[in-house]
Amino acid sequence: MLQADIRTQSTNPAKLAGLFKKQFELCKVKPGETIAIVSDLGTRREYIEASFAAAEELGADIYEMCVNAIPTWTSVGVETVGKCKGTLEALMQCDMVLIFHVPLFSSWLKKVMDNGVRIQMIIDAPDDLYALQSPPGLKEALLHAHKLYENTKQVRVTSKAGTDFTYERGEYPVMSQYGFADEPGHFDHWGAGFLHTFPNEGSANGTLYIQPGDIVILPYSRYIQDEIIVEVRDGHIVSIEGGLDATLMREWLEDGKDFPEDRDPFAISHLGWGLNPQARWDSIALYGDSPERNRAATRAFPGNFLFSTGPNTQGGGTRKTRGHYDLPMRGCTIELDGNRIIEDGKVLDPKMIVPRERR
Ligand SMILES: [Fe+2]
Incomplete structure (x- = not known):
């Protein structure tokens, strides 16, 4: 394949941590808050790394919960959380959830939101996170x-x-x-x-x-x-x-x-x-x-x-x-x-x- 045929990413991956920090600031992340990441096996690792780095800079606590399902864009409503004991309870306790797939039309989401937890979905490519922020x-x-x-x-x-x-x-x-x-x-x-x-x-x-x-x-x-x-x-x-x-x-x-x-x-x-x-x-x-x-x-x-x-x-x-x-x-x-x-x-x-x- 010719190089010209390849659509290359124009956002330097090293800039992701800064981009995530800006996003967390927009989300009003404060020191001492707890952020839970809901990821799956298809989640870009550089997004998790950037999230961890950004949380650390802002003094927030953060951990990753990787679920055993990859809900695709065309299969919304898959119950990724709540089937495993304790997962729903954990998310209800945190301040913000970062989710890397589409949780819409699933029943756990409403329960967590009703508890006052902020939900930030991230499902677009790095160039779009930069351009559309x-x-x-x-x-x-x-x-x-x-x-x-x-x-x-x-x-x-x-x-x-x-x-x-x-x-x-x-x-x-x-x-x-x-x-x-x-x-x-x-x-x-x-x-x-x-x-x-x-x-x-x-x-x-x-x-x-x-x-x-x-x-x-x-x-x-x-x-x-x-x-x-x-x-x-x-x-x-x-x-x-x-x-x-x-x-x-x-x-x-x-x-x-x-x-x-x-x-x-x-x-x-x-x-x-x-x-x-x-x-x-x-x-x-x-x-x-x-x-x-x-x-x-x-x-x-x-x-x-x-x-x-x-x-x-x-x-x-x-x-x-x-x-x-x-x-x-x-x-x-x-x-x-x-x-x-x-x-x-x-x-x-x-x-x-x-x-x-x-x-
Ligand atoms: Fe829709």
């Missing part, structure tokens, strides 16, 4: 958006391509991620910068015209190549039409069924938008389709409408299905009770616009 103003922008979303009853999403989709909200909480876990019971994802909630049961209706350049980040990590027309009636998808991308979506969700009449994979899941100016929608084109390069970037880029299907246990609902699809859409207009905050994919609300740092 929360810039000044992102937390404030997210908190502003959070408040607006929380006070919203009806959301309408439209696009020039023909999308006209509405849902009501209020049954489930709004969840915001601004890139660092600084407050008791707060979950965050290093590199994030987005918020979401789950629509009221049965309230989502309309048609989505998903366009080339939109992204199916979960499960496929690829750009949409041909239009998908998705019809939603009373909270569930009733048809998925189009070419290859429609077939991929339909068959993935069909495959997520637990029994023939199971409609849970077709339910509408978390809905929200991205605000991190450090994140680029073209990250797949620039850096390739490895999930480790695209987990935060593709969900967090400003102005995307993140559509998804499947489980809603993270919000407090009962759907646990494997049929989960995450699909950031570009070029959408989002109105909260008639208040237009994003137009054609561009953020309009000045309090949601965060300057981009060149890194």
